[in-house]
Each structure stands twice: as structure tokens, then as C-alpha cells.
Amino acid sequence: GQQLNQSPQSMFIQEGEDVSMNCTSSSIFNTWLWYKQDPGEGPVLLIALYKAGELTSNGRLTAQFGITRKDSFLNISASIPSDVGIYFCAGRTYNNNDMRFGAGTRLTVKP
Amino acid sequence: DTGVSQNPRHKITKRGQNVTFRCDPISEHNRLYWYRQTLGQGPEFLTYFQNEAQLEKSRLLSDRFSAERPKGSFSTLEIQRTEQGDSAMYLCASSRQPGGSYEQYFGPGTRLTVT
Numbered sequence: 439g440q441q442l443n444q445s446p447q448s449m450f451i452q453e454g455e456d457v458s459m460n461c462t463s464s465s466i467f468n469t470w471l472w473y474k475q476d477p478g479e480g481p482v483l484l485i486a487l488y489k490a491g492e493l494t495s496n497g498r499l500t501a502q503f504g505i506t507r508k509d510s511f512l513n514i515s516a517s518i519p520s521d522v523g524i525y526f527c528a529g530r531t532y533n534n535n536d537m538r539f540g541a542g543t544r545l546t547v548k549p
Numbered sequence: 550d551t552g553v554s555q556n557p558r559h560k561i562t563k564r565g566q567n568v569t570f571r572c573d574p575i576s577e578h579n580r581l582y583w584y585r586q587t588l589g590q591g592p593e594f595l596t597y598f599q600n601e602a603q604l605e606k607s608r609l610l611s612d613r614f615s616a617e618r619p620k621g622s623f624s625t626l627e628i629q630r631t632e633q634g635d636s637a638m639y640l641c642a643s644s645r646q647p648g649g650s651y652e653q654y655f656g657p658g659t660r661l662t663v664t
Contacts, residue, residue, distance in 0.1 A: 444591075469651045480553070480640050480655035481592065526591045530651055536582065536605060537653060539591030 441465065444527055444540030452548050457514040459543040461527030469530040470510040471537065472501050474523045481526055485512070517547050553656035555641050561662045562631055569627045570659045574643030581624050582653060583616055584640040585609065592640050592655075598624060599646070631663045 444461045451457055461470070469488055473481035485496050487503035487510060494501055500513045510527055524544050528537040554573045562568050574581045580599050584592035595614070596606045600621040610616075613631075618624040628635055638660050642653040 442591075471652065473655075478658075478660070480555075480642075480658045483652055483654060486652045528591070528653075536594040536597060536607075537651070539593070541589070541591050 441538045442527060442529060442540040444543055446543060447541070448544040448546070450546045450548065451517055453517060453519060455517055457517055457521070457545060458511065459525060460509060460511045461529070461540050462509040463529055463538075464508070465529075465531050466507045467510075467529035468507075468532045469537075470501070470503050471528040472499075472510070472512045473526045473528060475526060475542070476523050484525075514545075517545075519547050519549055521545060522547050553641055553643055553654055555639075555656040555659050557659060558657060559660050559662075561664065564631055564633060564663055566631055567627065567629045568631060568661065569625050570639055570641075570661075571623060571625050572641030572656060573623045574641070575645075575654060578643035578645045578654075579621070580644045580646050581618055582642040582644070583624070583626050584642065586638040586640055586658070595626075628661075631661075633663045636661055636663045 442463050471486050472484045475481040485501040490507045491505050492503040498515045502511045524542040526542045527540045530537050556571045582597040583595040586592045594607050595610050596616050598618040601618050613629045616626045638658045640658045642655045644653045
């Protein structure tokens with residue numbers, strides 16, 4: 439099962455608003471990844487984080503690797519209709535080579 | 550570089566039949582991963598290969614499931630005696646290690662429906 443708690447489960451926002459979602463774990467992670475998935479497609483990598491406290495941007499997206507190494511945040515600024523989709527966090531612990539995924543945050547943007 | 554490709558995109562089969570899926574990773578990537586995703590959930594790890602060696606298998610990978618990567622390039626995932634609970638999206642991802650990152654790039658998935 440899932441080892442990551444991702445919240446919120448879903449969000450309904452107005453176009454132009456900022457969005458924030460997060461992921462927490464009971465384990466310390468060495469890597470955090472954020473993905474976006476459209477219906478019927480595979481997840482697309484948005485941002486990768488490797489160091490505690492790291493803040494990385496990709497266009498309107500900004501993600502942070504929490505200082506405790508047990509959480510991560512994704513922010514989307516000035517949302518647009520094409521931001522609609524499901525956002526997943528994924529993390530890797532030090533002694534694992536596979537990634538564990540959260541259950542996703544479903545984002546709906548109203549024009 | 551055309552990304553990760555998977556075939557078929559959709560498969561409908563009757564319970565008890567065997568099915569096989571194929572994944573072609575990004576050409577320079579030595580690691581290949583298989584995941585299963587059910588509705589409303591994130592991908593769940595099944596197994597991964599480094600080159601042709603299968604290095605880790607999840608407990609989700611029952612003995613009806615087998616994966617191969619004979620030449621360290623493409624991989625196949627076979628499910629024998631399919632059950633309705635096997636209905637899911639099967640995702641393949643690839644990455645480059647060591648020396649690279651742990652960033653995994655996914656294919657479009659194969660959606661399996663067992664009737």
C-alpha cells in the first residue's frame with residue numbers, strides 16, 4: 439500500500455489562483471519527485487528534489503524538500519486550465535531503489 | 550529519443566487467459582521499472598531491472614506474474630491465468646543509474662481489463 443500521505447485529496451480552484459499541496463511520510467526520504475498525470479496517460483515528471491531544504495522551480499511550479507526530510511510541498515502559481523490533472527508525489531528512502539507514491543491530488547481549475 | 554513506449558495501450562482479456570505487455574525504455578537508460586496503478590491510487594511498485602538483472606520484486610508480484618529483460622533493452626511483463634483483480638493500468642518507467650539521478654520517466658501505460 440501507499441506509504442505517503444498526500445493532501446488534499448482534491449482541489450477545486452478558479453483560474454489564476456495559486457495552489458499548494460503536500461506530501462508527508464513516516465520515513466526519511468533521500469529523494470522527492472513530483473509528477474502530473476492526465477487521464478489515460480502515464481505520469482510526467484515535473485520536479486526532482488535531492489537535498490533537505492532544497493527549493494526548485496519549473497516555470498509556475500515550485501517544490502520544496504522539507505527540512506525534516508519527511509515531507510515535500512508543491513506550489514502552482516497563477517493556475518491555468520491546462521493545470522487540470524492528478525499530481526503525485528513520490529519518494530525514495532536511502533536503502534531502497536524503488537519509489538513510493540502518494541495517492542494523488544486531483545486538481546480542477548474553473549475558467 | 551522518443552521516450553518510454555508501451556504496447557499494447559489497451560488489452561481486454563477473459564479471466565484465465567495469459568497476457569503479455571512490452572516496454573521499450575529510453576535508449577540510454579539502464580534501469581527499467583514496472584508499476585501497477587488502480588483507479589484513484591498512485592502507481593505501486595512491482596519490480597525493477599538493472600540491465601538484464603531483475604534486482605527487486607514487490608510482494609505484489611504474485612507467482613502468476615513474470616517479468617523479463619533478456620538483453621537489457623526492452624522488457625516484457627506476463628500475467629498468467631488472469632483474474633478480475635488484475636484489471637489495472639500497468640506502467641513502465643526507466644532511469645539511468647549510477648551517476649545519473651533517480652528520476653524515473655514513465656511510458657503511457659497498458660490498461661488491462663479482465664472480464
